[in-house]
Amino acid sequence: MTDTAAAARLPEVESSRAIVSMRNVTKVFSNGTLALKDMSLDVKGGEFISLLGPSGCGKSTALRIIAGLGAPSSGNIDWPSSKINAKGLPEGDVGFVFQDPTLMPWATVFDNVHLPLKLQGVAKADAQNRIMEGLASVGLADFAKAYPRELSGGMRMRVSIARAMVTRPRLLLMDEPFAALDEITRQKLNDDVLRLWSQFGMTVIFVTHSVYESAYLSSRIVVMRARPGQVFTDMQIAQPAIRDHDYRTSEGYRQTCQTVSDALQRAIHAAEIAS
Numbered sequence: 001m002t003d004t005a006a007a008a009r010l011p012e013v014e015s016s017r018a019i020v021s022m023r024n025v026t027k028v029f030s031n032g033t034l035a036l037k038d039m040s041l042d043v044k045g046g047e048f049i050s051l052l053g054p055s056g057c058g059k060s061t062a063l064r065i066i067a068g069l070g071a072p073s074s075g076n077i078d079w080p081s082s083k084i085n086a087k088g089l090p091e092g093d094v095g096f097v098f099q100d101p102t103l104m105p106w107a108t109v110f111d112n113v114h115l116p117l118k119l120q121g122v123a124k125a126d127a128q129n130r131i132m133e134g135l136a137s138v139g140l141a142d143f144a145k146a147y148p149r150e151l152s153g154g155m156r157m158r159v160s161i162a163r164a165m166v167t168r169p170r171l172l173l174m175d176e177p178f179a180a181l182d183e184i185t186r187q188k189l190n191d192d193v194l195r196l197w198s199q200f201g202m203t204v205i206f207v208t209h210s211v212y213e214s215a216y217l218s219s220r221i222v223v224m225r226a227r228p229g230q231v232f233t234d235m236q237i238a239q240p241a242i243r244d245h246d247y248r249t250s251e252g253y254r255q256t257c258q259t260v261s262d263a264l265q266r267a268i269h270a271a272e273i274a275s
């Protein structure tokens with residue numbers, strides 16, 4: 001993972017056609033909490049969308065509903081261009097990275113990355129090339145035989161990303177994946193994710209609290225508000241196709257951070273007025 005690789009050119013947004021659409025999704029939990037109200041969002045192929053908002057505004061709830069890890073109370077999720085399985089989910093089209101790497105501690109790095117393919121019935125021998133390619137793509141080809149306890153937090157997260165990518169999902173969902181990591185590791189992983197996005201051209205929805213992270217990564221930022229949780233502002237981010245250390249220190253990046261930060265402040269204020 002060199003700086004050159006991190007600075008790879010980013011993909012174009014494919015088309016005007018959504019690969020997934022949230023349509024008027026409302027979520028009320030069994031304890032009565034209204035987590036989302038009438039949330040609609042069209043996600044187009046090749047986009048890198050950050051869901052940004054204050055704690056409790058429903059970012060994770062929205063992501064989990066898109067992933068099929070929770071059902072909406074009303075409204076629906078449409079997959080206009082995917083083959084849908086019996087559970088109403090797209091076949092093999094979605095990968096999920098959680099804040100915690102959630103690796104199996106008793107299994108090697110290789111076996112952890114094999115898991116999604118194993119669940120699809122792909123034997124280890126047949127998966128060998130794909131797993132090793134996946135590990136190489138996150139700089140961990142030499143750690144296939146290691147156990148999670150032997151890795152740093154950043155390396156464990158890389159394994160988690162390789163595992164989510166091993167089925168080559170069209171849509172990668174990431175729920176605050178780097179929130180628990182130190183700033184230096186976080187910046188490196190931000191560059192890794194941009195490089196993977198460039199290499200594989202998947203669509204990404206990335207949940208974060210960080211204005212700076214969202215401004216660095218995204219082609220589009222959806223700012224959410226709380227009480228009720230819903231989209232407050234939806235912004236296209238006019239950034240250069242190449243993002244690297246120079247971009248991090250540029251006036252363009254500073255201005256984007258300012259614009260996003262202002263939108264976030266307005267979203268927080270709107271929720272305060274409503275409560």
Ligand SMILES: Nc1ncnc2c1ncn2[C@@H]1O[C@H](COP(=O)(O)OP(=O)(O)OP(=O)(O)O)[C@@H](O)[C@H]1O
Nearest residue numbers: 029030031033035054055056057058059060061062
């Ligand atoms: N399983 C649940 N049962 C009841 N309430 C829940 C459940 N999960 C989330 N909530 C509530 O729904 C609201 C939205 O939570 P959610 O985790 O989606 O917000 P978030 O924006 O991701 O927050 P954070 O940034 O702190 O992770 C919160 O009020 C939360 O307490």
